[in-house]
Amino acid sequence: MGNLTGSLKQLALQKFKKNFWGVFSLCFIVFIGFVSVFAYVFAPDNSQFANQMHLTIHSKAPGFTVNMLTVPSGFKIQQNRFDKLFFGDKNSDSEIPITDYHIKNNQLIYKEYASDGLEGVVKTIDLTQFHNVPIANYIKEKTFLFGTDKYGRDLLSRVLVGARISFFIGFVAVFISLVIGIFMGSMAGYFGGKIDVAIMWIINVTWSIPTLLLVIAITLALGKGFWQVFLAVGLTMWVEVARVVRGQIISAKEMQYVTAARALGYTHYRIIVNHILPNIMAPVIVISAANFAAAILVESGLSFLGIGAQPPMASWGAMIKDHYNYIILGKPYLALIPGFCIMSLVMAFMLIGNALRDALDVKG
Known part of the structure; x- marks a missing residue:
């Protein structure tokens, strides 16, 4: 049985490697994940949330170049290297776009940048x-390779830092949906009877509420914030996992x-965890990839409505x-x-989901 399982895994891996779009999407997702983790290393503006504003150069086109004067604030926040690497520079040095400067009598005389032909x-x-x-x-x-936004912030830096929310919400939401969905689906499918009826009633009630409306209700109940959005999105996606797991366990x-x-007298827990679940995980893996994409879209919608990640935190939906x-x-x-960033990441998860479906299809 072990050799058979190994051979099936190797066969699925070989089929996946032959799918160009599946492999390309996996590489793209890994790249986005790497960039999102080390966003402040790659971002030109490594201030916290890439929130360095320059109102005099707002809404400039991609490739805009200007001389930037950095004025030390004199107030330094003690940060270790780890905190600065993953959460940005919290020091409050200010940046001023200038067009000309000279030194006279131990003073720096500079002219601030002004657009539209103004002095x-x-x-x-x-x-x-x-x-x-x-x-x-x-x-x-x-x-500014991507130009500046309406507050004069570096758009490229905001896009890189904003990738964290869109990327990690997929992991958190899918993890929550798997934990709740597999547990509820396993109980309903394995034991049946009144337990199945009760769980299916909960699933049907949750399923009948529009996803975005349910997320908004949970978000308002938990409050606006970073982790509240993650939890709210995860709590709305477990029903699909539960229905799939329930159907697979009823058959298995x-x-x-x-x-x-x-x-042999094995406990119910051992039968479900060690024997049934490993044999029904293929459709669960496929639906998890789809839930990744759905979580990104839901978070973007919440940020667009103003109840997702709150300013000054960067988010692709909030940028739109x-x-x-x-x-x-x-x-x-x-x-x-930012719209193209959302589209490309969602497309990558959908393509990798299709590739996994084809690779794990034993009939193919």
Whole structure:
């Protein structure tokens, strides 16, 4: 039996490797996951939530370049390397876009950037604020590859940091749905009778409520926030898993290996966990891939409605909400870039789900 199981796994792996779009989607998802984990390493703006605002250069086109003056705040927050790597730089140094500068009488005189042909304001600052470090170290040419949003924040950095929410909500939501769905489906399918009726009643009631409406209700009950959204989305996706597991167990519990396990006196727990579930996980894996995509879409919808991740936290859905009106104002990229990110990640999960379905189909 062990060799047979191993050979079936190897056969499924070989079939999956032959599916170009499945392998490509897996590589793409791994890449997005790596980028989302180390977002602050790749983001040009590594401040917390990539929230460094420059209102004078708002809504600039991709590739916009400007000289940026960094003014030390004098107030430093003690951060270890791990915290800075995964949660961004919490120091409050301010950045000022400038067009010209010169030094006179131990003072830095600079002209702020002004768009639309306007003349920038000339300001002065004492050089002692720069701690006797050459001023050239604080003035750098900065290029915004994706342009800037309506608050003058680097759009590329916001997209990279926002990938965390869209990516990790899939893992959290699918984990919650698997834990609840497998437990409820196993109880209903294996024991049947009144337990099955009660659980199916809960499933049908939950299923009858529109997903987005149920998520909104749970979110309002738990409060707005990062983890509340994750929990709310996960609590709405377990019904599909439970129905699939229940149907598979109803069919599997009449098989000869289950009858033999009962005859040997094995406990119900051991029969379900060690014998039935490993043989019915193929459709559960496929539906989990679909739930990944659904979780990303639901979170994006919640952020668009303003009850998802809260500002200043970056989220692809919130970015679309902030800039969807720019589509008719001649700057559609502000909404289309995060929209394309959502579409590509959802498409990748759907393609990998199709590839897993084909690979795990023993009849194929």
